[in-house]
Amino acid sequence: MARLNLLEETRFEKLAVSVYKDEHIASQKVARRIADIVTAKQEKGENAVLGLATGATPVEVYEELARMHKEEGLSFKNVITFNLDEYYPMHPEAKQSYVRFMDEQLFDHIDIKRENIHIPDGTLKKEEIADYCLDYEKKISEVGGLDLQILGIGRTGHIGFNEPGSAPNSGTRLVTLDDLTRRDASRDFGGKENVPTKAITMGIGTIFKAKEIILMAWSKKKAPIIRKAVEGEISSNVPATFLQLSDNVEFILDEDAASELTRFDTPWLVKDCNWTPQLIKKAVIWLSETTKKPILKLTEEDYNSNGMAQLATEQGPAYDININVFNQLQHSITGWPGGKPNADDSQRPERKEPSHKRSLIFSPHPDDDVISMGGTFIRLVDQGHDVHVAYQTSGNTAVWDTDVLRYMEFAIDFKTSIGEDTSKFTAIYEKMREFLKTKQPNDIDLEEIQEVKGFIRKTEAIAGARYAGLKDDHIHFMALPFYETGKRKKNPVTDKDIQLTMELLQKIKPHQVFAAGDFADPHGTHITCFRIVLEALKRLKKTESWVKDCWFWLYRGAWEEFQVHEIEMAVPLSPQEVQRKRHAIFQHQSQKDRPVFPGDDEREFWVRAEERNRETAVKYHDLGLANYEAMEAFVRWDY
Known part of the structure; x- marks a missing residue:
């Protein structure tokens, strides 16, 4: 059997x-x-x-x-x-x-x-x-x-x-x-x-x-x-x-x-299922997409004709199932990602208390924060929360060599214009030019080149965070050791990476942590950075009382998006907020037009982000919910 x-x-x-x-x-x-x-x-x-x-x-x-x-x-x-x-x-x-x-x-x-x-x-x-x-x-x-x-x-x-x-x-x-x-x-x-x-x-x-x-x-x-x-x-x-x-x-x-x-994606097509709430949600959304009908218009016949008769029989009637899933989706939508003060939060994804939260956004690369959750970032600041951003790596391998020379030339010209000695700068610049003449693919850059590339990305990150409304003392650069190899291949994570993360968490004691859950990142930096944050929180949970009130949210956007049945918080963006997010991404000039590592998607990062956010909004609308301009999606991680 x-x-x-x-x-x-x-x-x-x-x-x-x-x-x-x-x-x-x-x-x-x-x-x-x-x-x-x-x-x-x-x-x-x-x-x-x-x-x-x-x-x-x-x-x-x-x-x-x-x-x-x-x-x-x-x-x-x-x-x-x-x-x-x-x-x-x-x-x-x-x-x-x-x-x-x-x-x-x-x-x-x-x-x-x-x-x-x-x-x-x-x-x-x-x-x-x-x-x-x-x-x-x-x-x-x-x-x-x-x-x-x-x-x-x-x-x-x-x-x-x-x-x-x-x-x-x-x-x-x-x-x-x-x-x-x-x-x-x-x-x-x-x-x-x-x-x-x-x-x-x-x-x-x-x-x-x-x-x-x-x-x-x-x-x-x-x-x-x-x-x-x-x-x-x-x-x-x-x-x-x-x-x-x-x-x-x-x-x-x-x-x-x-x-x-x-058997894993749509198991109801091959066997009787143990209908957990999450599986019911996934199946009903699938049925809505398959039949091209809003959730509240699905019928018993739709269930029976698409391999979901067991669900309708055991959990039905169908309309009750529809209403339950529709309400779950509706309750995931919030314009208050830090919680809405003085409101009933029993059907909201975030708590109302404390009304002003300390929020810490971890960004694996210096632009993931604004690419993946720039609208939510700006809204958290606008709504008065104490927002911090931590850039986990320098991202210094993702800068074109020509940008290095251009910035060095600017620095030399500026020092000349104010009458300062440029001899040291010029010597370094010439050393860089000689190295780059014979540089082969994947050669490790000179230390000076690595530093300039890191400075370029750091100043762009500061500009993006400032545009979102942050003060400079709320912008943190971690330079986690696992990444700083100068190579495309990174070192294994060590206890030092985790300790640095724990120290920042202890300093801020956030009520919310946002981290990249974009595990499709072809370079592996996102999942590595996620695991570091997760381990840091797990260790702190054993000794620090504030951690029990710290919620851990994952975002995506640079490489893929969560499936609708996974989403636990959907933050709608107005046309104006989409534009503000775009301008925050534009601060990262070295990544615009043609990033060094675009992955399999040749579109610019701001285009990817906008189109994915719009696709999420369209999916919600097709399921029968309100028609928003765009949506950023989040999943809460239980640690």
């Missing part, structure tokens, strides 16, 4: 899928599977042949294998490896090469024989590639084929570098990379223009020959493509769908990557 229930839950899924709580647990499971293959082969006196992948997805798998070698004595002397792909052209010593990646992540930490490592050669002449690829296939066959192939998945649905249009029987070959793939790699190369346009990759046909195939995916940004790969029709437009044809494949996912699979 349990097996039948599982089949019903997964009937939309066309291949085997295992879901784990997080990527750490999932990575350990995959590493153990690999280790079991290696040891089983050792016991037989045979070689284990592994197909390996690169990118962020398998990093923890490789860390765990290296740990097993060091602490458990797992030997790799009988292991032969074949990597999926390599950029072309690419020198093996380049920072972005997969040879270097595999050495740093795995091979330098285990006892594998160097002659047993095979990675496509990115230094070949073009006329040599075809024969080389045939030889690569031959070598795999000569050692008995791949015992296990591990894969990641790109947002185009590519496996290896088999981009849309690849054939299911394709072999190892030279391919042209999709534009989205190159955009996703742009951070590693210091810009998309530096990413190679081609790569050498194993083919889908080569991958299919493996005795076992494991595809791994973590994070919500992979959820849409995972749903297509697992539940969609087989198509060369999504090469990963060809894996549905294999009996030996398993997708191993964390909960975020699996979140858009039907």
Whole structure:
């Protein structure tokens, strides 16, 4: 019976899928599977042949294998490896090469024989590639084929570098990379223009020959493509769908990557549900959007015709369910994000007392505050609350080199105009120019350049906060150590990051904390900064009495927005407030027109923010609520 229930839950899924709580647990499971293959082969006196992948997805798998070698004595002397792909052209010593990646992540930490490592050669002449690829296939066959192939998945649905249009029987070959793939790699190369346009990759046909195939995916940004790969029709437009044809494949996912699979996203379509208030809210909003009818116009027939008969039967009548969900949404809307004084707050998202709150806004980068919650920021100040803003990092990697020279030239001209000696400034300026002439993508800037970039972003942040109405002594620059590496890759969080955050919290003793919950941030700074604030609050909660009255609100906006069923506070903005928010964002001139790290969204940040805020307002209106110009959304985090 349990097996039948599982089949019903997964009937939309066309291949085997295992879901784990997080990527750490999932990575350990995959590493153990690999280790079991290696040891089983050792016991037989045979070689284990592994197909390996690169990118962020398998990093923890490789860390765990290296740990097993060091602490458990797992030997790799009988292991032969074949990597999926390599950029072309690419020198093996380049920072972005997969040879270097595999050495740093795995091979330098285990006892594998160097002659047993095979990675496509990115230094070949073009006329040599075809024969080389045939030889690569031959070598795999000569050692008995791949015992296990591990894969990641790109947002185009590519496996290896088999981009849309690849054939299911394709072999190892030279391919042209999709534009989205190159955009996703742009951070590693210091810009998309530096990413190679081609790569050498194993083919889908080569991958299919493996005795076992494991595809791994973590994070919500992979959820849409995972749903297509697992539940969609087989198509060369999504090469990963060809894996549905294999009996030996398993997708191993964390909960975020699996979140858009039907059994998790709309479970009422596949099984009877335990109808919690949150699930009811989500389902009714989904039904309203699916039928394109306001919530209060949904009927019993709408429920019955869209897989929600169980809800109507158990919790109905339908109109009572509609009213309940409609009221929840209505009560989430407030023009008083700090609470409305002298009002009944039983149906409001924030408390009325104290009427004047201390509010602390944490901003991971120097512009996230105004981009993501600029309207609420301004309203909190206008309504008389004691508002502070804390910029957690300098954001100094996200400034164009040309801006550095321009600001230095301004400083030299200004000092000259008032008769001051400029010799030291000029010497530093010339040093910068010489460095920038030969600077390569991802080179670490001179310390002086890092400082100027940090100064640029600091002065912009001050201008933005002042525009929102803050006094200078309410503007705090934290420069958390994890970020200040001068590199795009940051250091691990340490206790110093948390202690600095605790000290600021203790100084202000806020009634409200706002922090970035935009975990889709492709650079990872948002979630890192969130975890620091969360840990600081948890520690303080054990010893500080004021923390029990401190509410923790999350905002989004720079990269994505909360889904409507998640929103617990929606702050409507008038046309004038939208314009004020826009002008606050405009203070960040170095990020305007063309930011250094735009992510996958080429729109300017102020455009993204306005359109997302308007989309939220439209969604509320389509559900049957008032028609506002825009809305900023928040979720309260229980710590």
